[in-house]
Amino acid sequence: MTIHIIGINLDGLAGLSDSVRRVVKRGNLLVGNSRNLGYLSSYETIPKLLLTDMVETLSELKQWLTNWERNYQTNPEVIFLVSGDPLFFDVGGLLAAHFPADQLIFYPHISPIQLAFNRLQIPWEDARIIRVDSRSIDSLTQALKEGVKKIGILTSVDYPPQAIAQLILSLDLAKVYQFWVAENLGGENERVQPYPVDRINNYQFSPLNLVILLPDLPAIIDQVDLANLPSLGIPDHLFFGNSNQPELITPRELRILALGELGLQPNQVVWDMQASPGCLSVEIARLFPQSTIYAIEKTASGTCLIEQNCRRFQINNVISINGEAPSILHHLRTPDRIFMGIPDNNLPEILGICSIRLSPGGRIVVVLRTLEHINLALQWVKDKITREKHWNYHLLQVQLSRSFSLGSLTRFVSVNPVTILTIYNHSLFS
Incomplete structure (x- = not known):
């Protein structure tokens, strides 16, 4: 058995190399969320497993592998589709914890955070990258309090750009940030632009977004009222x-x-x-x-x-x-x-x-x-x-x-x- 974990972005099949496409064609099962599986709709003959809850999907995948080996007595090839780099805040680490290393092959794509910093033409080797959810929001809070110069934030449904902006305002920070939102990176409707933190609720964003915080000139002036x-x-x-x-x-x-x-x-x-x-x-x-x-x-x-x-x-x-x-x-x-x-x-x-x-x-x-x-x-x-x-x-x-x-x-x-x-x-x- 071999599981091929393939990074795919909004450019779909066009963004995959010829060698990776050949790997996909050999697959006996395609696994991914609805968006990523949609890019491979032309592969009608290959069975598909929809990724919703990761725990349930892993259970279904293991059951499928057991059935395959019992029925065909051959080693199947599974194509697991993820966004960007599988080992960068994605399911690659979880798969590595459930399957032996010799059964996994990774094919990384450009990560959204990498694309965002490149769109801004700013080096990002010194940036702190945080994926925000209920468990990691404290990490973002600490980074803001420390005044980290560059922060890349992978947002979520519960923590969209509006929530990030509200957190910044609630902390009453001494350091002022430029607040950039990058949407649909690599796709036709890509948009990367700055927004005023205190008016962020006036804007609507694509579900596929992330936030980049960069150093800004102090918003305060020499005299106060x-x-x-x-x-x-x-x-x-x-x-x-x-x-x-x-x-x-x-x-x-x-x-x-x-x-x-x-x-x-x-x-x-x-x-x-x-x-x-x-x-x-x-x-x-x-x-x-x-x-x-x-x-x-x-x-x-x-x-x-x-x-x-x-x-x-x-x-x-x-x-x-x-x-x-x-x-x-x-x-x-x-x-x-x-x-x-x-x-x-x-x-x-x-x-x-x-x-x-x-x-x-x-x-x-x-x-x-x-x-x-x-x-x-x-x-x-x-x-x-x-x-x-x-x-x-x-x-x-x-x-x-x-x-x-x-x-x-x-x-x-x-x-x-x-x-x-x-x-x-x-x-x-x-």
């Missing part, structure tokens, strides 16, 4: 961010919670540590224009982003400090509040200096993203309480999700889960 900004919770996309590390932007919802944990009051000195790109500093500065915020950042690029965002939001009470904790902390004014967004591995040492410098009744808020940092921080704070009884702490575990539309349904996508540690003096509540 300050009069119409919310008093609290500036949208993420309005901040200048580091496109290589978009995760540095503290999400809006987490920013609001952190501000609540800080328990801010007017005329305070606040340290915002590892502050790039300055989201929290800007929020505090707008809420309390008489307070002084030190935005501390060890990288030059991060310091530049902080200053850009201060100019963007016309902030004049944030002092950008380029330096590394804890050494830089000795040169700053005594803080009433301290925020740490991305702790370093020398967290215990930094907390020690911060606790010494913190004013009476002050408060330290630390956002912890890993178990290791949680353990480090808790060990430090428990040791601190053992020695100095006026210290205390509490933890807030944060698991936020944002909704996005999926046709008539609504799905949630998670914002990175974190633990917020708040350290304070008892005198704060006395």
Whole structure:
């Protein structure tokens, strides 16, 4: 028995080489979906097995093979038709798991994703390719959060271009993408063009489509409409961010919670540590224009982003400090509040200096993203309480999700889960 897995595209038989066509003519059974079998309608004498549910089709195929070998006692040749490359997000891998390698022969065609990037005349060796379904939507979400430069998305009935666009909008990304939809690639009605993400529901697409996301120029401008900004919770996309590390932007919802944990009051000195790109500093500065915020950042690029965002939001009470904790902390004014967004591995040492410098009744808020940092921080704070009884702490575990539309349904996508540690003096509540 030999199963020939043949890639075929919208150009049908015309797209197959002469040698592959000869293989098809030798076939004793044709297997494929209705579209692919339609290309071989001229092969009327060869029996056909319609591919619907893959599990059921495999069961039917194995039964057919058993019947053939019992009736004819010869080795049949099965032609299994797939779209594009059988081993690229297609059934090739599943067939390889069910049949011995020496019974399978693969004949790849150009994959739709390959065609799409070539139509755009853009190299795609560095692109991340994702086929979206209910199990892989989180992979796409993560790629968007990471700011991956090029993303090829093989859509599905449940996740059409409209759902992809809604996901992008719900994430409020710092990175802006060109949104390309490629339809009917290789066919007569082929169309490849960009669409506005926020108006994607105004368009209808062929069922045979995929989406390409490419880097775009920032949609934001140097100035924002300050009069119409919310008093609290500036949208993420309005901040200048580091496109290589978009995760540095503290999400809006987490920013609001952190501000609540800080328990801010007017005329305070606040340290915002590892502050790039300055989201929290800007929020505090707008809420309390008489307070002084030190935005501390060890990288030059991060310091530049902080200053850009201060100019963007016309902030004049944030002092950008380029330096590394804890050494830089000795040169700053005594803080009433301290925020740490991305702790370093020398967290215990930094907390020690911060606790010494913190004013009476002050408060330290630390956002912890890993178990290791949680353990480090808790060990430090428990040791601190053992020695100095006026210290205390509490933890807030944060698991936020944002909704996005999926046709008539609504799905949630998670914002990175974190633990917020708040350290304070008892005198704060006395």
